Every structure is written in structure tokens, then in C-alpha cells.
Amino acid sequence: MVKIPFHHVIRVGWADCDPASIAYTGRIPAFALEAIDTWWEEHLGIDWYRMNVDRNVGTPFVHLDLDFTSPITPRHPLECEVRLRKLGQTSITFQVIGRQDGTDCFSGNFVSVIVVSDRFEKRTVPQDVRSIIEPLIVSED
Amino acid sequence: MVKIPFHHVIRVGWADCDPASIAYTGRIPAFALEAIDTWWEEHLGIDWYRMNVDRNVGTPFVHLDLDFTSPITPRHPLECEVRLRKLGQTSITFQVIGRQDGTDCFSGNFVSVIVVSDRFEKRTVPQDVRSIIEPLIVSED
Amino acid sequence: MVKIPFHHVIRVGWADCDPASIAYTGRIPAFALEAIDTWWEEHLGIDWYRMNVDRNVGTPFVHLDLDFTSPITPRHPLECEVRLRKLGQTSITFQVIGRQDGTDCFSGNFVSVIVVSDRFEKRTVPQDVRSIIEPLIVSED
Amino acid sequence: MVKIPFHHVIRVGWADCDPASIAYTGRIPAFALEAIDTWWEEHLGIDWYRMNVDRNVGTPFVHLDLDFTSPITPRHPLECEVRLRKLGQTSITFQVIGRQDGTDCFSGNFVSVIVVSDRFEKRTVPQDVRSIIEPLIVSED
Numbered sequence: 001m002v003k004i005p006f007h008h009v010i011r012v013g014w015a016d017c018d019p020a021s022i023a024y025t026g027r028i029p030a031f032a033l034e035a036i037d038t039w040w041e042e043h044l045g046i047d048w049y050r051m052n053v054d055r056n057v058g059t060p061f062v063h064l065d066l067d068f069t070s071p072i073t074p075r076h077p078l079e080c081e082v083r084l085r086k087l088g089q090t091s092i093t094f095q096v097i098g099r100q101d102g103t104d105c106f107s108g109n110f111v112s113v114i115v116v117s118d119r120f121e122k123r124t125v126p127q128d129v130r131s132i133i134e135p136l137i138v139s140e141d
Numbered sequence: 142m143v144k145i146p147f148h149h150v151i152r153v154g155w156a157d158c159d160p161a162s163i164a165y166t167g168r169i170p171a172f173a174l175e176a177i178d179t180w181w182e183e184h185l186g187i188d189w190y191r192m193n194v195d196r197n198v199g200t201p202f203v204h205l206d207l208d209f210t211s212p213i214t215p216r217h218p219l220e221c222e223v224r225l226r227k228l229g230q231t232s233i234t235f236q237v238i239g240r241q242d243g244t245d246c247f248s249g250n251f252v253s254v255i256v257v258s259d260r261f262e263k264r265t266v267p268q269d270v271r272s273i274i275e276p277l278i279v280s281e282d
Numbered sequence: 283m284v285k286i287p288f289h290h291v292i293r294v295g296w297a298d299c300d301p302a303s304i305a306y307t308g309r310i311p312a313f314a315l316e317a318i319d320t321w322w323e324e325h326l327g328i329d330w331y332r333m334n335v336d337r338n339v340g341t342p343f344v345h346l347d348l349d350f351t352s353p354i355t356p357r358h359p360l361e362c363e364v365r366l367r368k369l370g371q372t373s374i375t376f377q378v379i380g381r382q383d384g385t386d387c388f389s390g391n392f393v394s395v396i397v398v399s400d401r402f403e404k405r406t407v408p409q410d411v412r413s414i415i416e417p418l419i420v421s422e423d
Numbered sequence: 424m425v426k427i428p429f430h431h432v433i434r435v436g437w438a439d440c441d442p443a444s445i446a447y448t449g450r451i452p453a454f455a456l457e458a459i460d461t462w463w464e465e466h467l468g469i470d471w472y473r474m475n476v477d478r479n480v481g482t483p484f485v486h487l488d489l490d491f492t493s494p495i496t497p498r499h500p501l502e503c504e505v506r507l508r509k510l511g512q513t514s515i516t517f518q519v520i521g522r523q524d525g526t527d528c529f530s531g532n533f534v535s536v537i538v539v540s541d542r543f544e545k546r547t548v549p550q551d552v553r554s555i556i557e558p559l560i561v562s563e564d
Contacts (some may be wrong), residue, residue, distance in 0.1 A: 013319050015315065019437065021335055021439050026438050039297055060166070061209055062210075063206070064170075093310070120212065135248035154461075154470060155306075155460055155475070159296055178436050178437055215470060224338055301476060302540060307452075307484045308453035309454055311487075343448045345491065366481070
């Protein structure tokens with residue numbers, strides 16, 4: 001079943017913060033990536049780990065970009081909205097928007113290619129995967 | 142003294158790698174950020190920690206983007222070249238290129254603004270900092 | 283209200299795993315610490331971040347030990363049981379047990395001292411904190 | 424050639440610190456593990472990554488303990504001394520002591536077992552490895 005918008009909630013804690021008392025910049029891409037991993041798990045039924053280990057399908061990233069608009073702190077949960085933006089023959093583009101307490105904290109784009117995991121060789125999106133995720137594309141606003 | 146190009150070498154290890162046996166995507170922005178932190182330390186004499194804690198000057202990021210062109214592994218040191226690209230009134234742009242064994246692995250751009258740390262308020266680049274780093278700008282190729 | 287046993291569930295993902303396809307050893311103490319942070323949040327109403335930033339009370343660790351009995355993977359949630367074991371004048375001891383799918387993965391002990399955060403000076407456990415957490419001590423089995 | 428004592432120097436940075444402006448507790452076991460990884464690299468010529476991927480030998484940890492005696496900050500390099508303490512049939516014990524500017528910050532013990540990596544099955548220490556590392560045992564003071 002299609003679940004749009006898809007949100008993944010992250011607990012931001014002491015461990016994620018730097019001496020400026022906000023989440024360290026270097027942690028934020030990892031938050032967004034975790035949200036994408038849960039998107040796969042929700043829609044495909046398996047996460048990156050199982051896609052790679054059990055199905056020999058990997059989705060290494062070739063690009064990411066992020067704009068940071070408000071600091072992230074442990075005072076509120078971090079709600080990450082994941083949108084499938086593009087589905088090419090061999091590549092997949094996600095947008096992730098992170099919000100705390102109603103405020104946008106970051107927005108970013110993440111482009112993966114599809115590979116045969118154990119050979120790290122580009123391949124097309126498997127047909128069963130395509131069928132499941134194609135209806136999930138969120139077109140530009 | 143001006144040291145261009147500036148390189149920071151990172152040891153990539155088991156701890157940085159995921160089950161695909163390459164450095165996890167979420168670690169790579171952190172590698173680049175560490176390289177920028179050492180760029181400050183080299184040229185200004187103090188790193189982010191001391192800039193913030195001792196001088197109350199912070200450089201939070203408003204943007205980063207990265208293109209990944211080759212996987213990073215523990216088989217070679219990761220040489221990160223840091224280039225100061227732009228120096229505005231209140232913002233600073235760096236490019237970081239990561240290489241292993243002569244191969245480009247990633248290239249990215251990182252935009253900071255300058256703030257009064259304890260108030261998280263935008264300010265201009267301190268004059269003494271500007272004098273030191275202005276000669277370090279590496280213009281586009 | 284007393285909630286014993288206290289459990290905190292952690293999503294283990296691709297990001298946490300090393301090339302052996304299990305959670306990296308260096309991540310596991312961080313899992314346990316996150317569980318202790320949520321224990322505070324649950325019982326005191328504020329987490330480490332707010333204890334430090336808002337109340338100027340810190341709980342730096344002076345000791346930790348962990349025994350690892352089964353590998354942790356992304357195939358199951360990691361259920362961390364946190365037990366307050368000892369409450370001294372100026373120190374607090376927790377045990378954390380991590381389980382996946384009914385199997386114990388690790389058990390460890392974590393000893394904190396209480397400090398005035400901004401001076402990093404030992405102090406006694408604040409009286410209101412003691413009143414709340416004293417009933418939560420789980421005596422040895 | 425035997426190199427005792429063995430030291431590995433770690434750059435502690437902004438990224439490693441929490442809002443108390445010291446290295447986060449959860450990072451410290453990872454520092455010690457990195458030091459052990461470099462110990463292997465120095466003495467055996469290959470690190471954990473290559474031991475696992477190229478030789479199918481893994482050294483998963485069954486125990487670690489750490490005492491923290493002084494906070495770690497980015498103001499000084501973190502010098503980690505690694506001592507091989509015990510070499511059993513199938514297990515290896517290291518001690519790691521971390522120092523900054525002449526002050527002991529932590530001391531800990533780390534026990535690994537030896538496994539066939541791809542089956543995660545206990546095995547004896549390979550004979551060539553034993554020959555190389557046996558002379559490196561540092562007996563208790």
C-alpha cells in the first residue's frame with residue numbers, strides 16, 4: 001500500500017551534538033540516509049542490509065546535497081520526510097526533508113545507482129522493485 | 142605562510158566500512174569536514190574547537206554537496222585536498238577533493254556562515270581571520 | 283510512576299555494520315549509552331542534553347565494561363534493558379542488557395559521577411533527582 | 424621488528440566532542456579500537472580490513488572494559504599505547520592506555536577471539552600470526 005508522505009522519526013540525543021549544543025553537521029547526512037533506509041524497509045519489506053546480503057542488490061550513492069536552514073537539537077524529535085523523486089533505468093533519486101517542531105531544518109537530495117552488490121557493477125532496477133516503488137514517485141511541487 | 146595545495150590525510154579503517162566493504166556514505170561528509178577543520182588549524186593556528194570555545198566564533202554549515210566517483214576503502218590513505226573557494230562578508234566556501242592512490246573518490250562543496258558562537262548570530266568574518274585566509278583563496282580552475 | 287523493567291528499542295541498520303555484516307564493536311557502547319540517556323528522559327522527564335544545558339548537571343562516565351555474547355545485526359530490533367544498579371552519594375551505576383529476537387547480545391555496566399556541568403566538578407546527586415530514581419534501583423538477581 | 428611500546432596518535436576534533444566540550448564517552452571505545460587496528464597493521468602488515476577480506480580471519484570482541492580518568496579534548500593529540508597482554512589458543516587480550524599532554528585519560532582491556540570470518544566460527548590463532556605477535560606480549564608491570 002502506498003504511504004505518502006512517508007516519515008521516519010529520529011531521536012536526536014546528547015551523542016549527536018557538538019560543543020555548540022546542536023547536532024553536528026557530519027551527523028545530519030547520516031540521519032537522512034537512515035530515513036532512506038527505512039523508506040526501503042517500509043515499502044519493499046527489506047532494508048539496505050537485507051537488499052545487499054540476501055538479494056545481492058546495492059544502492060551506492062553517487063551524489064548528495066543538503067541545505068541546512070535551522071539547527072537540530074535534542075529538544076524535539078527529528079521528523080524526516082522521504083520522497084522518491086526520480087526513478088531511472090539504473091538510478092534512484094530521493095529528497096529528504098528534516099523538521100523539528102514544525103520547522104524545516106534541512107532539505108537534501110540523494111542519488112543512488114543500482115549495483116550487483118558483490119561485483120559492484122551497475123545494473124537496472126530489478127523489475128519487482130520497480131513495480132513496487134514506481135507508484136511512490138512524488139512529483140515536484 | 143601560504144601552503145597551497147593543502148592536504149589532510151585520513152586513515153580509513155574497518156570502523157568506517159559497511160557490509161559492502163567500502164567506507165559508508167554517511168562517513169564521507171564527516172571525512173571532508175575533518176579536513177576543513179584541519180585547514181583552519183593549519184592556517185589560523187586554531188581548530189573549530191578553539192575558535193568556538195576560546196574565541197566565540199563559529200562556522201555552522203548552511204550547505205554541502207558531494208559527488209562520489211570511486212569507492213573509498215582502507216587499502217589506501219584518503220588524501221583530502223581542501224581549497225578555500227569563496228570568502229564573503231559573512232560566509233566561506235570550501236571545496237574538498239578526496240583521493241586514494243591517485244584516484245578521485247569524491248569532490249564536494251561546503252558553505253559556512255560565521256556566527257557569534259554563544260548567540261548563534263550571524264557576524265562578519267573577523268578582520269584578523271580575513272587577513273590570514275584571504276590570500277588562500279584558490280580560484281576556479 | 284515506576285516502570286521496571288525499562289526497555290529502549292534501537293533500530294540497527296546498514297550504517298551500524300562493518301564488513302563482517304554485524305554491528306561494529308565500537309557502535310555497541312554507544313547503543314548502551316543511548317539507552318541510558320532514554321532511561322533518564324523517561325524517569326526524570328529530561329535527557330542528558332537538558333540535564334546539562336538547562337540544569338547544569340552532568341553525568342560523565344568513569345567506567346564501562348561490556349561482554350559480547352552474540353553478534354548484533356539489522357535483522358531484528360535491539361532491545362536494551364536498562365537497570366539502575368547502585369546509587370551512591372556522587373555516583374550512579376547502570377547495567378544495560380542488549381537482546382535481539384530473544385537472545386542476549388551483550389551485557390554491560392556503566393558508572394557515572396555527578397558533576398556541576400560548567401565547572402566539571404563533582405557534586406552529590408540532586409535531592410529531587412534522588413527522590414525520583416531511588417525507587418528504581420533493581421537489586422542484583 | 425618489535426616496537427614496544429607501540430603508540431597510535433589520534434586527532435581529536437570538534438566532531439568527537441559533545442555539548443560538555445569533551446570527547447563523547449561513546450567515541451572513546453572507538454578510539455581504543457582504532458589503536459588496536461593500527462597495532463595489527465604495524466606488526467602484521469595488514470589491518471583488520473585486510474585480515475578479514477583477504478585472509479578470512481576475524482577478531483571479534485567478547486569483552487571490553489574502560490576506566491576514564493581525565494576528560495579528552497581537542498587541545499592535545501590523543502596518544503594511545505597498545506599492549507598485547509595475553510595470547511591464548513583462540514583469544515587475544517590487549518590493553519590500551521590513552522594519554523593527552525602527559526596525563527592518563529583512560530585505560531582499558533579488550534578481548535578478542537579468532538574466527539573464520541565468513542563462517543564466524545572460532546579457530547586457533549594462525550601459526551604465522553602467532554610467531555609474529557608472540558614476542559610482543561607485554562607482561563603485567
